[in-house]
Amino acid sequence: xxxxxxxxxxxxxxxxxxxxxxxxxxxxxxxxxxxxxxxxxxxxxxxxxxxxxxxxxxxxxxxxxxxxxxxxxxxxxxxxxxxxxxxxxxxxxxxxxxxxxxxxxxxxxxxxxxxxxxxxxxxxxxxxxxxxxxxxxxxxxxxxxxxxxxxxxxxxxxxxxxxxxxxxxxxxxxxxxxxxxxxxxxxxxxxxxxxxxxxxxxxxxxxxxxxxxxxxxxxxxxxxxxxxxxxxxxxxxxxxxxxxxxxxxxxxxxxxxxxxxxxxxxxxxxxxxxxxxxxxxxxxxxxxxxxxxxxxxxxxxxxxxxxxxxxxxxxxxxxxxxxxxxxxxxxxxxxxxxxxxxxxxxxxxxxxxxxxxxxxxxxxxxxxxxxxxxxxxxxxxxxxxxxxxxxxxxxxxxxxxxxxxxxxxxxxxxxxxxxxxxxxxxxxxxxxxxxxxxxxxxxxxxxxxxxxxxxxxxxxxxxxxxxxxxxxxxxxxxxxxxxxxxxxxxxxxxxxxxxxxxxxxxxxxxxxxxxxxxxxxxxxxxxxxxxxxxxxxxxxxxxxxxxxxxxxxxxxxxxxxxxxxxxxxxxxxxxxxxxxxxxxxxxxxxxxxxxxxxxxxxxxxxxxxxxxxxxxxxxxxxxxxxxxxxxxxxxxxxxxxxxxxxxxxxxxxxxxxxxxxxxxxxxxxxxxxxxxxxxxxxxxxxxxxxxxxxxxxxxxxxxxxxxxxxxxxxxxxxxxxxxxxxxxxxxxxxxxxxxxxxxxxxxxxxxxxxxxxxxxxxxxxxxxxxxxxxxxxxxxxxxxxxxxxxxxxxxxxxxxxxxxxxxxxxxxxxxxxxxxxxxxxxxxxxxxxxxxxxxxxxxxxxxxxxxxxxxxxxxxxxxxxxxxxxxxxxxxxxxxxxxxxxxxxxxxxxxxxxxxxxxxxxxxxxxxxxxxxxx
Numbered sequence: 001x002x003x004x005x006x007x008x009x010x011x012x013x014x015x016x017x018x019x020x021x022x023x024x025x026x027x028x029x030x031x032x033x034x035x036x037x038x039x040x041x042x043x044x045x046x047x048x049x050x051x052x053x054x055x056x057x058x059x060x061x062x063x064x065x066x067x068x069x070x071x072x073x074x075x076x077x078x079x080x081x082x083x084x085x086x087x088x089x090x091x092x093x094x095x096x097x098x099x100x101x102x103x104x105x106x107x108x109x110x111x112x113x114x115x116x117x118x119x120x121x122x123x124x125x126x127x128x129x130x131x132x133x134x135x136x137x138x139x140x141x142x143x144x145x146x147x148x149x150x151x152x153x154x155x156x157x158x159x160x161x162x163x164x165x166x167x168x169x170x171x172x173x174x175x176x177x178x179x180x181x182x183x184x185x186x187x188x189x190x191x192x193x194x195x196x197x198x199x200x201x202x203x204x205x206x207x208x209x210x211x212x213x214x215x216x217x218x219x220x221x222x223x224x225x226x227x228x229x230x231x232x233x234x235x236x237x238x239x240x241x242x243x244x245x246x247x248x249x250x251x252x253x254x255x256x257x258x259x260x261x262x263x264x265x266x267x268x269x270x271x272x273x274x275x276x277x278x279x280x281x282x283x284x285x286x287x288x289x290x291x292x293x294x295x296x297x298x299x300x301x302x303x304x305x306x307x308x309x310x311x312x313x314x315x316x317x318x319x320x321x322x323x324x325x326x327x328x329x330x331x332x333x334x335x336x337x338x339x340x341x342x343x344x345x346x347x348x349x350x351x352x353x354x355x356x357x358x359x360x361x362x363x364x365x366x367x368x369x370x371x372x373x374x375x376x377x378x379x380x381x382x383x384x385x386x387x388x389x390x391x392x393x394x395x396x397x398x399x400x401x402x403x404x405x406x407x408x409x410x411x412x413x414x415x416x417x418x419x420x421x422x423x424x425x426x427x428x429x430x431x432x433x434x435x436x437x438x439x440x441x442x443x444x445x446x447x448x449x450x451x452x453x454x455x456x457x458x459x460x461x462x463x464x465x466x467x468x469x470x471x472x473x474x475x476x477x478x479x480x481x482x483x484x485x486x487x488x489x490x491x492x493x494x495x496x497x498x499x500x501x502x503x504x505x506x507x508x509x510x511x512x513x514x515x516x517x518x519x520x521x522x523x524x525x526x527x528x529x530x531x532x533x534x535x536x537x538x539x540x541x542x543x544x545x546x547x548x549x550x551x552x553x554x555x556x557x558x559x560x561x562x563x564x565x566x567x568x569x570x571x572x573x574x575x576x577x578x579x580x581x582x583x584x585x586x587x588x589x590x591x592x593x594x595x596x597x598x599x600x601x602x603x604x605x606x607x608x609x610x611x612x613x614x615x616x617x618x619x620x621x622x623x624x625x626x627x628x629x630x631x632x633x634x635x636x637x638x639x640x641x642x643x644x645x646x647x648x649x650x651x652x653x654x655x656x657x658x659x660x661x662x663x664x665x666x667x668x669x670x671x672x673x674x675x676x677x678x679x680x681x682x683x684x685x686x687x688x689x690x691x692x693x694x695x696x697x698x699x700x701x702x703x704x705x706x707x708x709x710x711x712x713x714x715x716x717x718x719x720x721x722x723x724x725x726x727x728x729x730x731x732x733x734x735x736x737x738x739x740x741x742x743x744x745x746x747x748x749x750x751x752x753x754x755x756x757x758x759x760x761x762x763x764x765x766x767x768x769x770x771x772x773x774x775x776x777x778x779x780x781x782x783x784x785x786x787x788x789x790x791x792x793x794x795x796x797x798x799x800x801x802x803x804x805x806x807x808x809x810x811x812x813x814x815x816x817x818x819x820x821x822x823x824x825x826x827x828x829x830x831x832x833x834x835x836x837x838x839x840x841x842x843x844x845x846x847x848x849x850x851x852x853x854x855x856x857x858x859x860x861x862x863x864x865x866x867x868x869x870x871x872x873x874x875x876x877x878x879x880x881x882x883x884x885x886x887x888x889x890x891x892x893x894x895x896x897x898x899x900x901x902x903x904x905x906x907x908x909x910x911x912x913x914x915x916x917x918x919x
Contacts, residue, residue, distance in 0.1 A: 182293045497519070533559070536562050580600050586610055608637070609631045
């Protein structure tokens with residue numbers, strides 16, 4: 001009988017020892033010796049349980065840390081101890097006594113057996129204690145407070161070191177609470193503040209929070225934007241009250257902290273208390289940057305002023321060179337004549353960082369002496385006795401003049417928008433096409449011009465790929481250039497209540513009065529050659545007046561969107577003298593289009609979207625034969641019969657937005673029907689008999705990107721069957737009182753590279769097939785369970801919000817919601833997950849690491865994996881929970897999979913079907 005194997009023969013003895021009434025400690029020690037094999041089996045089983053619990057806790061902690069939450073210290077200590085237990089190698093010690101005969105061994109072996117038995121018993125107690133502790137964890141992590149300093153993206157701070165040192169000196173002076181930095185536009189004030197903000201990380205413990213705010217108050221102060229920035233940095237919930245109430249709350253919150261607030265680009269003085277900033281009298285500091293010394297004085301920094309000068313010769317050259325490409329740098333270093341040209345260009349920039357940067361980028365690719373000579377002469381021709389901002393514009397003008405004539409006009413067009421506002425790329429291109437700056441049939445040329453302006457720093461990117469903006473200095477350059485042409489009147493975003501007088505402009509061609517409070521329009525007699533009139537976002541503007549017609553003889557662009565206009569002027573019948581090409585009446589209370597509207601024969605773009613009072617178009621639209629864009633999306637004027645909107649004659653039409661008010665119209669539409677062929681935006685409204693919608697029924701609308709379903713009172717079910725999310729960009733559900741379920745059977749997502757996960761698919765109880773391909777951003781398909789995503793929110797609340805959006809390129813703002821509330825348990829959790837899913841296809845997901853947590857898939861039949869090199873685990877809970885499953889992939893991929901236990905892989909080998917193609 002072998003040493004440990006013989007322990008089974010003495011198991012009764014263990015029970016006997018424990019029942020003799022001997023002291024417990026003696027019985028325990030004796031049991032540890034004689035029952036070592038039984039204790040070892042119990043130890044192995046307990047370790048397996050602990051390993052599973054450890055993995056579950058680790059996953060939860062990882063999810064929390066990925067969301068910038070901090071792990072509870074007790075949980076961290078628990079994980080460390082469990083890791084020590086799991087690393088303990090008792091297996092080798094256990095095998096050693098097997099080489100010795102039981103009770104016939106020498107004393108050292110018996111001693112080894114006794115010590116090993118005690119250690120096994122000790123580890124069993126330790127593991128059971130750890131398992132008990134895990135049961136007591138209520139929270140695994142907590143959301144950390146915002147960091148004291150939020151690091152800012154920092155551009156090259158060449159030459160700013162002396163100013164930065166002086167700013168630190170003032171900051172460390174306790175007598176200076178408010179510090180002002182001033183200097184001309186483009187001198188590097190923002191760069192300085194960003195560098196100083198990042199330096200403050202070294203002042204650990206001196207303050208609680210640093211807040212950087214871009215003020216940029218052109219005409220009206222953006223109080224809400226400032227308050228939102230402060231609220232977010234303090235980690236406070238947003239209070240949806242009036243500005244004054246919020247200001248008082250923020251003052252109370254900041255007064256309890258030592259804060260540092262950096263105010264950038266302050267153009268006009270304002271009261272700090274009005275936005276929620278208390279006077280810094282408790283060791284707190286405020287640093288403000290402005291172009292105007294008086295602004296700094298009036299805001300409390302007359303004795304703590306720092307003036308920013310332009311760069312010296314050496315720093316100017318260094319900054320200029322830092323923006324050049326490899327070829328240009330090589331040309332300067334190897335050709336003395338080119339270096340002289342470069343040095344002259346740098347001298348003409350007169351140390352202005354913005355000019356050095358912008359012009360440096362403009363000449364970044366020049367390599368021949370001729371190119372450098374031309375660039376130098378182009379800049380030097382405009383040098384004159386100018387000072388301040390205007391002198392900077394002279395230098396910056398070179399970047400503008402490097403553009404062709406069309407791109408120059410497009411840049412100047414951007415100045416029509418309010419300061420600091422973003423501009424939609426599509427809107428710019430639409431305007432440019434109406435002005436013949438871009439061909440009607442080649443809108444991509446407009447986007448090409450936008451990219452050219454972006455690369456030359458004449459435009460800036462925003463957080464959205466759909467928008468751009470003008471840097472405030474570059475906008476002022478554009479205004480200066482526009483004034484030279486003597487035909488721009490730009491008063492956008494200035495809070496005007498009346499049309500401004502036209503002074504100094506003999507014959508204005510472009511007038512922008514958008515984003516004001518104008519109620520009526522008054523144009524002077526010299527406006528007869530007006531080509532562009534932008535009046536959008538004047539909420540009280542309600543009439544053009546009958547006399548407006550005489551100003552339309554040259555008008556090509558008229559934007560009246562988001563105004564209160566109720567009717568369009570009656571146009572003289574038979575007239576052919578109206579060149580209007582772009583007209584927007586979107587989101588206005590306009591009620592009807594007069595029959596005379598059809599004389600606008602040159603109209604290419606007509607926007608009537610969201611016209612909630614529009615009752616009739618008098619069939620005018622069908623007579624506008626050059627229309628390329630007709631948008632009636634979400635209009636009150638809806639189609640109840642196919643003949644209601646006769647667009648057969650619109651041969652040039654490329655974009656259609658419509659509102660359908662009858663289910664029969666949808667059923668009649670065929671792929672060849674113009675309504676179906678050109679529809680990009682479709683709203684279904686007041687279809688009272690519609691009980692169910694299948695998204696697949698819209699597949700014949702090849703260009704449909706947005707679907708809006710509103711006020712269909714009987715609609716109870718939305719079935720998304722075989723829907724390609726990459727085509728339908730936005731789905732909105734609004735006021736559907738009977739909607740109880742959204743059924744998605746087959747979901748295909750392709751080419752959405754910004755998409756990181758699609759955790760919301762856990763709610764799709766009807767999902768049968770899931771296919772993902774070519775989505776480089778996805779690391780996990782399902783990171784969270786459905787009830788975790790919407791923790792604390794009821795299903796009805798989510799449905800009442802009414803929006804289900806799936807944006808192209810992975811910009812998914814909300815997931816799909818299943819309205820069948822019977823599957824939501826009392827804790828908000830979904831009791832059924834993937835109950836009907838039978839197929840998963842994963843193709844070319846280069847960063848995919850996992851599909852989801854291991855679970856039961858009652859209907860899963862196939863998983864196909866191709867070109868997913870980082871996927872190392874399958875979501876299979878155990879070897880017998882997938883009786884129908886077949887997995888296909890390459891043999892190398894299969895052999896590289898990780899399993900919870902080797903026996904699991906052995907059991908699952910039969911379900912694998914290798915294929916040769918792919919990787």
